[in-house]
Amino acid sequence: MEGGFCKKIKLRLWILRTLVVMAVTLRCVVGSSNLHRVGDKMGWAPNVNFSEWSSRERFFTGDWLLFNFDKNMYNVLEVNKTSYNGCNDQNFITNITKGGRDVYQLQEPRPYYFLSGRGFCWGGMKLAVMVQNPTPVSAPEPTQSLSSAKNSNYRIGLFFAVVLVIALV
Template identity: 30%
Template sequence: MGAMKLLVVAAVTIVCTAATVAGAQVHHVVGEDRGWDPSTDVASWSSNRVFRVGDKIWFTYSAAHESLVELRSEEDFTSCDVTNPIKMYTDGLNTISLEGEGIRYFASGNTESCKNGLKIPVKIQPKEQNTAQSVGSMAVADGPTLPSASTNLNGLSYLLVVGLSIFLCLLGL
């Protein structure tokens, strides 16, 4: 099974590398296979990421147990005040385009989950030409951010990440 996952990740990487010729942006899947979940260390996940204008960030979560809010300020983010968000997401799968430089604040709509660390600030940097993102041990220019082959992917999350990546790469999104 591990070889199959590696083969699929390699195939997606090849398809997405070809899509970069058309100028595809980076797709960040928050928390990779665990998604937007209280058990995920999203702070560690986001700490080494570079978010750029034009990228997309994907949040996957159980709509029955979680939600996502975009907060107005650093103060709301720090205190986990989710009572007056810019926007609330409850679908279980949300794609957010990162347009414009600056910091956007995302948190769990559940105050307790937010206070337990389910929140991330997303610092959006200017779009750079010919940048490289690391995917496992391979570099992909302006391609999607994918989990490494060593990530323990499981069932639906694995299929969701791979399926969405292939679909978006084929569309050039």
């Protein structure tokens, strides 16, 4: 009997520790930067409208761009605005091509320009993004988004409370 009781206590402690780790992890992830998959499912490839794609995204300092592509066919070069407009891949700033699943962190609030060389830029493989500083968190006015956030936090807290109660019963 006593062995079974000890196993239940150990299980409950393990569940409690797991919940604490999950809560801490969730808290850390909420304030993190975003990963933008360039071109969505199509990736960094011809026949993708990267201007349209970027117009649906908001880019902030600290965010990451993920370029998925065939490294044997394409590359990703950071260039200046003049090279971007003229599809010039000769005097690039940075070649971020590594393995075809490459990430690039947007570290400053400024415009960034990328293109694929070897003539693919002329087929539309170029991307311009405007990076902003995140807006500082201030005392928000009551809005629908605030109530949604409170509701989401309430649901997460409720979920953890229910799991904790079940674990301890």
